[in-house]
Amino acid sequence: MSFEQQGFDTLRAQILNGQLSRRLVLKRAMALGLSAPVIAGLLAACGDDEEAGADPTSPSSAGGDSDATEPSGDGEETEVPDGEGDETPSDTASGGGQRGGGGQIRLNYWQAPTIINPHLAQGTKDYHASRVCLEPLIEFDDDLNPMFYLATEYPSIENETLAEDGTWAIWKLREGVKWHDGEDFNAEDVKFTYDWIVSEGNSATTLGVYLNIESVEIVDDYTVQINFKSPDPVWFDPFRGHNGLILPEHIYRDHMGDEGRNAPANLMPIGTGPFRCVDFRPGDVVLYEIFMDYWDEGKPFFDSVEMKGGGDAAAAARSVLQTGEADWAWNLVVEPQVLNQLVDAGQGELSVTPGVSYERILINFADPRTEVDGAFSEPSTEHPLLSDRNIRKALDLAIPRDVVKEQLYGEGDEASAALLPNLGVFESPNITFEYEPEAAQALLDEAGFTGFDLLFQTSNSAVRQRNQEILKAEWERLGFTVELKVVESSVYFSGDVGNPDTTSHFYADLEMYTTSPSSPLPISYLERWRSDDIAQQSNNWSGSNYTRYSNPQIDEWHDELKGTLDEDRQVELVHQITEQIWEDVVEMTVVTVAGKAAKSNRIAGHTNYVWQYNPMPQLKDWTLNEE
Structure with a gap:
């Protein structure tokens, strides 16, 4: 019809x-x-x-x-x-x-969008396409109040549905919910979604959110208990938002592990949402x-x-x-x-959401020119130039952030070096920026720099192309030769393991795009700098650490962060992690970016939510x- x-x-x-x-x-x-x-x-x-x-x-x-x-x-x-x-x-x-x-x-x-399974997605557009037809247990509004979808009650100590030490949480599920094919939704689907994500060989991109779960226990048809391996300060993150969209057990049960990427439902999903998918042409x-x-x-x-x-x-x-x-x-x-x-x-009008997003440039710590078993930028290699911190810092000091902001960005955007912008107490005040090209040249001289050809890639966006051109001019004044590469967005942000031009393959020296945390406590977001979550051929480039940066101290701090319920210590650890990333020049923020969308005058009922920059x-x- x-x-x-x-x-x-x-x-x-x-x-x-x-x-x-x-x-x-x-x-x-x-x-x-x-x-x-x-x-x-x-x-x-x-x-x-x-x-x-x-x-x-x-x-x-x-x-x-x-x-x-x-x-x-x-x-x-x-x-x-x-x-x-x-x-x-x-x-x-x-x-x-x-x-x-x-x-x-x-x-x-x-x-x-190129796939409609959020747990295999590597781009926001895939999460959004999935969210039309799939649903989580809850979302958050700007005041961090739960907005209920497939759950009907938020776990609490008062209701005896949340452990005081955060080691387990009980979720009450919505009854009377149908999947798009007429089957009933129940607790089996919630448990199965966890089992599917963590199944060996699956390479789910949302795995980091679920790593601290010991088990998902079915209490009854509409109640599940999440048991954690250790006290978890973000016990609410699994099954929340786009990382928590529930998959139907009866559709995916024959596609576990390595077979997960071959499931027909990745391209024609069955969900519980208000709309069902009837046609999908990837890209x-x-x-x-x-x-x-x-x-x-x-x-x-x-x-x-x-x-x-x-x-x-x-x-x-x-x-x-x-x-x-x-x-x-x-x-x-x-x-x-x-x-x-x-x-x-x-x-129509612009819909501007105060942002926790930032446009940043990632630096490749691996070598994109050395082949290892048919792949490049493997973590077993070392970048011949950018492994030197002085070189990386010189690139950073030559970024004219104020000029970029003034010429290319608008309402709600700010020149910044922040790694967690507008995230309240978690944004470190010690992360700052300077435009000092003479200091940059001095660092290059100290490193014995005699020139290098850099490949700098981003997606097809007029603003990003102009940003590239500004930075190319600055860096070439320092003696670099900069080749600019533009990749079609549907490819750049895809999870296509066979395409070398994705952000996670990172077969370039530098790459640029916008990112943001999806939780007010950014524990899972900080996975992107862990040494055990590096994107590489062996995990189908599903790791969130695209830079291939490795620092055991970051791993140690992050392990502690995942287990502490002390709010002051959480803030201290987040500051230590982000300040170390800034000090090591792992990535370079250029501007913080407000969420901007265009809304037709005929549409009513839309509300801007920071934690739902997703209509x-x-x-x-x-x-x-x-x-």
């Missing part, structure tokens, strides 16, 4: 059940692009009410002056009414809305349709979702803010003057703006 037919059938059923006024019928019908005769027939089925006499072909009768447009059923364009009113959800199971009838929501992700587009048996009554409002990839960030912004071809565009790494001009078109958990709550 097509998306259009699905929307029409839903609308017709709601009319026959007496659920909609004539005015709402008219709005839904126009949003679906139905012809005037069909709209007239639907209005007739409503009987007489306060909207009688409205002309279904008149834009003014549908809600007026919005400039937003979307294709009609015959390929022409028609004005889209602004819809149903704003709603900001607090309890995710609020219910009581209108399920279906809202037409299609169009998401533009210029970094196109291009994902299509979803409404799941009519979704557990949250009266949701979702929209009938279908299109997540379209490809192009670049500027084109994605234009599709929402100027042409109205999309409703949401994510990760707008676009010059501020360009964004401001697009906003002036009046089709997907909210899709079930989105509606259309009322005139």
Whole structure:
């Protein structure tokens, strides 16, 4: 069944059940692009009410002056009414809305998804594509209050569902939840998700979040107990957010370990979310349709979702803010003057989330030019130049962060060297930056530097390309020769083990992209600097340490951090780790970045959450703006 037919059938059923006024019928019908005769027939089925006499072909009768447009059923364009009113959800199971009838929501992700299994994903776009149809137990709002999805109760010492020392936690699960194929969700699925992630040979990219779990015990069909190997200060992280999306046991049980990457559901997932995947073309587009048996009554409002990839960030912004071809565009790494001009078109607005993200340059500690058993940048090799700390520090001192910020970045962005920006007490005040090219030259002279050819790679983004050019000019003044490489985003951020151009392969000297922690206590995020989590051929490049940096002291501090519940000691350890990384010049932050997206004027119900720089958990709550 097509998306259009699905929307029409839903609308017709709601009319026959007496659920909609004539005015709402008219709005839904126009949003679906139905012809005037069909709209007239639907209005007739409503009987007489306060909207009688409205002309279904008149834009003014549908809600007026919005400039937003979307294709009609015959390929022409028609004005889209602004819809149903704003709603900001607090309890995710609020219910009581209108399920279906809202037409299609169009998401533009210029970094196109390549897999729809979050536990094998290596790019944010894959997490987002997974989150449309898969769900975790909880998410967090900005005040760190739990937002419930597949769980209904947050573990607490008072309720005797959380150990005082953080060695176990009991989760109560939501009953009456269906998988998209009609099977029941229960505790078996939660336990299985853990078993699948840790199964030998799987190389799950979310493994770090689950390493301290001793076992997942089924108490009853809708209760699980998580037992930890040692006291765990982030006991809430497993099964939370995009690292915690639950997989169906009955779908994945024949694809454990090495077979995990071959599961058909990685490309056509079965989930519990408000929309089910009906078509996926990796690197291009994902299509979803409404799941009519979704557990949250009266949701979702929209009938279908299109997540379209490809192009670049500027084109994605234009599709929402100027042409109205999309409703949401994510990760707008676009010059501020360009964004401001697009906003002036009046089709939409920028959604700016105060960020914990930062644009950083990773330094390769391994040799990307030496082959080891068919692979490069293996941790058994050493970089011929960048293994020298003076060389790395010289590169850092020659970064004009203030210039980069002023020329390329905008609202909410800051020139910075921070490794955990805007993360409260965990951001060390001792991490600073200087622009000192003369000091950089002195360090190179001390190291006996006589020149070197650097390969510097990043994704296809106009801002990043201009950033590359600024840095290339600075570094070449010091005697380097810098070759710039640009990789298509769908490749660069993919988990394709056979493609040498991914961020985790890192077959270059330097690479640049944005990253951020997903938890207010960044224990799992700091895995990226551990010596036992290095991305390499033997683990299918699934390790989170892309730089191949190794320091036993970092491992020791991180081991202690994972086991202490003393908040003051947690802060001290995080500072020690990040300050050591900064001192060793393992990676170089250029700017801290606010989350920027474009939202169509017709969309209502969106809320900016720092810990959900991802609109997907909210899709079930989105509606259309009322005139």
